Amino acid sequence: MATPVLSIRNLRVTFNTPLGELQAVRGVDLDIAPGELMGVVGESGSGKSVTFLAAMGLLPPRAKVTGSVILDGEELIGARPGRLRSIRGRLMSMIFQDPLSALNPVHRVGNQISEMLQSHQKISNKEAATRSVELLDLVGIPQPGDRAVQYPHEFSGGMRQRVVIAMAIANNPKVLIADEPTTALDVTVQAQILEVIQRVQEKFGTAVVLITHDLGVIARVAKQVNVMYAGRNIEKGFVDSLFDHSSHPYTRGLLNSLPRMGVDRLEPITGFPPNMLNPPTGCGFSPRCKFSRPECDVALPELRTFGDLQTACIRAEEIFAAGARTS
């Protein structure tokens, strides 16, 4: 693998709450190669968003972040706020689920993109305006010249998300983090937005992190996948291998719970995710796992290599040996 453009090591995030210390992220390791599209999948509360908000330095001060996030050779954890401001939007950008809250309702969208350009580059207003229109065209907005002088409320949900993507890629960042970018959109519009994201990745060699709960979206666009559960990455590797022969009971459970052709009865995962104010000492999935044994609750399992996947489960050998996923 080429030198990763973004490298996260032993990232931990805790929030001080009136009820105690909430451990949202508990030691996440991951690497993204330049130009790669990596999917991060997990259910609500798995820590997938918090991991990348921490990497961007966007968490509130009450969050305690430790570990290491190295972007293009530079450590971001503990970096000065001014330095982070210069990195965000230039080297690494992030887009979110709700495009309306990411746009200022009282400014024309073209000006908002220009602002993004001019905060990082010394260019004239006129140049910035021209660039904004080009960017709108690039993300597939028809009549970009006319649209640039309109306000966010004049755009549909899908078009707003395109504007936000145009802003995020304005300075040609090395990494684009997309946090559930299509969750609020209709499925036909989702297909369009995923295509725009893939086009950006291919055209500019931008590394993309796509955070989602939708395994279908992962199967469509991701090359590498990271599965998160209870604040840890519990399995990672190539998308085909993960869907074909995952060795982790949670990944398998997630895949088996999806409705699909030829299956009369779905297999839910029993129980619910652990309370992160007081997470289990051992494997976070153990209380819901049908493969669980007493030794699972002793220590956190580390990622180990099985075939072309890395799996954090002490019984992964047996599950791996059992072969491809049933049904």
Added chain:
Amino acid sequence: MSQPLLQVDQLVKNFEIHALKGARKVKRVVQAVSGVSFNVDKGHTLGIVGESGSGKTTVGRLIMQLLAPTSGTVTFEGKDLSTLKIEDMRLLRRRLQIVFQDPFASLDPKMTVGASIAEPLVVQKEPGNHSERVIELLELVGLSADHSRRFPHEFSGGQRQRVGIARALALNPSLIVLDEPVSALDVSIQAGVVNLFSDLQKRLGMSYVFIAHDLSVVRHIADQVAVMYLGKIMEIGPKEAVYQHPTHPYTVALLSAVPVPNPTVERSRQRIMLEGDVPSPVDPPSGCRFRTRCWKAAEICASEEPALQLRASGQSSACHFPE
């Protein structure tokens, strides 16, 4: 077969809104549902799928008489619901229930879940011991008796949705409208609730109108499927016919847009990318409402609205150029 349990005939719902035209307020009409007809047989499930603005939720509310139709009729158990007196409608509601999408908003945070489940029994002046019935209902939906004294905030999303289902079951309805009942839930939890719906139907024999935007869940649970777009049914028929041999271009595009959780399949799929967004229901396109995004659209599509026609594979679709 005798009369269907539910007959919806030419249902129309327009909402009047006040829009701004410059500084002037003008009256505009949102055509949320424009002439929708279908039947639901006893013990069967009709899935209604569509994107936002398709009118699927409004259809659900119209069936429930939570909204009054602009025109058209809803006939349930042989009675035209719009002609019923308030008192008769109140009695009929025992047979007709709804489960909403958001299990947080649909339960009163100040009531124990036991009291919430018992409320329909109280409202309908059901004789007998309510607390026994509540326990029976809790167990029916996979919760336990000691849950009845707890409050909604003590439950997870999946459990809360089960409480909503228990409440809907309290009076033994023959039809339940399920309005996006699993879309707020994580997939691993969703599977359990979907199984619960299947089990309950097998056991109690009620019918469902299952409204959802998730096509794979509808495929799993429904017998018949109606695909809605901008207030109209584009295609309706047996599930397998609609999913395996879609005849309306919109159904084809919708099915091709849904990501399948299988990377090999995803890579080899032919995808039809629809341009643009769903037009506004305030000013829907003339003729076929899908024509502005359809790759087959011709002149006739703008001038003449296609009627639903039975196709060889068993479903009906409204298109001049079916697949």
